[in-house]
Amino acid sequence: MAVAARLARFFARKGISFTEWPIDQVINLDAAVIASGQPQDDFIRATLLIDIKGVVMAVHRFDSALDMDAVQQLTGRRLQPLTARQGNRLFADCDPGFQPPMGGAYDIPVLVDEDVLGCSRALMTSGNDHTLIELDGGALRLALAGARGGHLVIRGQGDGERDVLTLEEVANKLQKLYRLPPMPALALKILKLTANTEATARELAELIEFDPSLTAQIMRYARSALFNYPGQINSVQEAVTRVLGFDRVAHIALGIASVRAFDVPRHGMLGMDSFWRHSLYCAFLCQRIASYCNEDKGLAYLCGLLHNFGLLLVGHLFPSEFEDLNTLREANPEASMHSLEQQVFGAGHGQEVLAVGHGAIGGILHRLWQLPDPVVKAAGMHQQSGYHGEHEHYVLMVQLANGLLKERGIGDEFNPDDVPALARLLGLDDNAISAIGTSIDDVAAELDALAVSLSS
Structure with a gap:
């Protein structure tokens, strides 16, 4: 009916x-x-x-x-x-x-x-x-x-001119002006499955195995030296039950399937190769940080993995402007990403709404796709320093992970964050930050190899 x-x-x-x-x-x-x-x-x-x-x-x-x-x-x-x-x-x-x-x-x-x-x-x-x-x-x-x-x-405040758009206004304008991509069908099925508290590893494996490419990526991930599993992994279900766990498989599969909504070039500092490298490192670090903060490690991983989807949306909707942004990024490593986005999209070409930054735009897309609230907030606010509010720890974890990655030349901007201040807000001492930093070096080769395989 x-x-x-x-x-x-x-x-x-x-x-x-x-x-x-x-x-x-x-x-x-x-x-x-x-x-x-x-x-x-x-x-x-x-x-x-x-x-x-x-x-x-x-x-x-x-x-x-x-x-x-x-x-x-x-x-x-x-x-x-x-x-x-x-x-x-x-x-x-x-x-x-x-x-x-x-x-x-x-x-x-x-x-x-x-x-x-x-x-x-x-x-x-x-x-x-x-x-x-x-x-x-x-x-x-x-x-x-x-x-x-x-x-x-809530009513407006009269007829006075306002220079700053609220995020609600940005969301409304984006949805009216542009055809935003729907969540891919496979990603939607994975998301619905994860919302079912009674879902089994077998159901997740069967869903993934309908897609040969996704199956190969999950198997490669499970067999990587990141986990050092000593035995043979012959199926996705074994990858779920023996090595990765339900949440990690669901999250990486959701990320891989969701990226298929976007048509973005591979190369350049903002291309798909760099996106996957940045996202995998950030997800790994967020999960590590969460273990020190007593937060949900699976949710933290997903926040790190998906926090930069706004860049993919910008590249998908505006390939010419995205190319300009990519060129500016490579020529101006000392400039903030937000300032470059304002330069490209705030120049009166009818796209001023995009000058709010890829973070806010990604948060709007994640809300549209009905992803978990911490994921929406982490994407939407990761460019906003000094954020205090709902799901604050997940936003701070992404910001801290990005700060640690910038020190290693990974990410879409290299101007430094206040890593000590972010660590203090999360209750992390110098020993914890040192241990987290060392863990990046231990897995760098594996994460780099995975990033290449995901973007190819």
């Missing part, structure tokens, strides 16, 4: 007509909006909230953010966002993350932002990952009859 069962019954009971919009299968609502080709401000979405009294649905425009102070003022309740898992349980007939903004179909009280009630038409998820639905203004208001209306979202 193209529309979730309870939603279809709700529309039939109310006598509400709607139009279906089939789209390619996507991973989340952000991707669905992009796939539709329709303006973002025509879409509405649901945000689920909860307190001791129960669950409430807030319906607002897709390109707006809830003002929790305004919600509290309207309801007199201190509501908090529902977790994804709780939301999926309430909408059992929907694909995860595709809850339609029609709380009446699920016996959930609804708050609706006043802007939504004035819409002449609205597009929304139908409850699945391959269909949208459209309601005209009259049908929308009928569907939301009985909802409590009011001011729910």
Whole structure:
């Protein structure tokens, strides 16, 4: 069925007509909006909230953010966002993350932002990952009859000119102006498998073995001197169970499969050869640092591996400008990467949105692809020194790893970071930093060989 069962019954009971919009299968609502080709401000979405009294649905425009102070003022309740898992349980007939903004179909009280009630038409998820639905203004208001209306979202600060784009504005502009690549199908399957806490090594191995190239890369990785496994490795399942472990195999496979979304030249300081070398070293170091910080080593590895995807996206979308950026990078090793990106993309050619830097752009892509929040944050903030906030340790681990790598001439910029300050923020002493640095030298030859094999 193209529309979730309870939603279809709700529309039939109310006598509400709607139009279906089939789209390619996507991973989340952000991707669905992009796939539709329709303006973002025509879409509405649901945000689920909860307190001791129960669950409430807030319906607002897709390109707006809830003002929790305004919600509290309207309801007199201190509501908090529902977790994804709780939301999926309430909408059992929907694909995860595709809850339609029609709380009446699920016996959930609804708050609706006043802007939504004035819409002449609205597009929304139908409850699945391959269909949208459209309601005209009259049908929308009928569907939301009985909802409590009011001011729910953050409003602008007047008509004054603003020189700096927020990341939300950057995300909106990127999605409106450019066709961002979807996550490759194999990467999407791997990501979904890793989200299943009951997934087995056999299931992961079978998924990887459908792709001969990916199978060969995983086998080469498991047999490398990085792990010094004394026996024979004859299958991906053996690589998972005997040498690498489920998380490491899933993460490296996810990285390899995801890179296939981009068409980027191999050579140059920003080419695919350098990307893989930098990413593998950074992933290795982040995992080592995490062991000293009592953080999740697998998640730290993934943060390091994927933190530079913004560069690949820039190279994929703008090959000519990427070539210019590559040339500037090689000619100006003392300049910050961010300053060079502003020079290339902030010169009034209609691409100023990209001058925020490849880190922020990579974070936006990772959010679109629904990667774990620490991975999104590590990519988005790794260029921002002095970052304090959500998932701070994972951002700092990537920054510290990059600082240590710059001392060895690895990475996309060579101007130094304050390694001692980063180490202190992570609670690492000089002995720990020395040991981590030595570990790089011990595995350098193997990481270099793996990088060459992955980029070829």
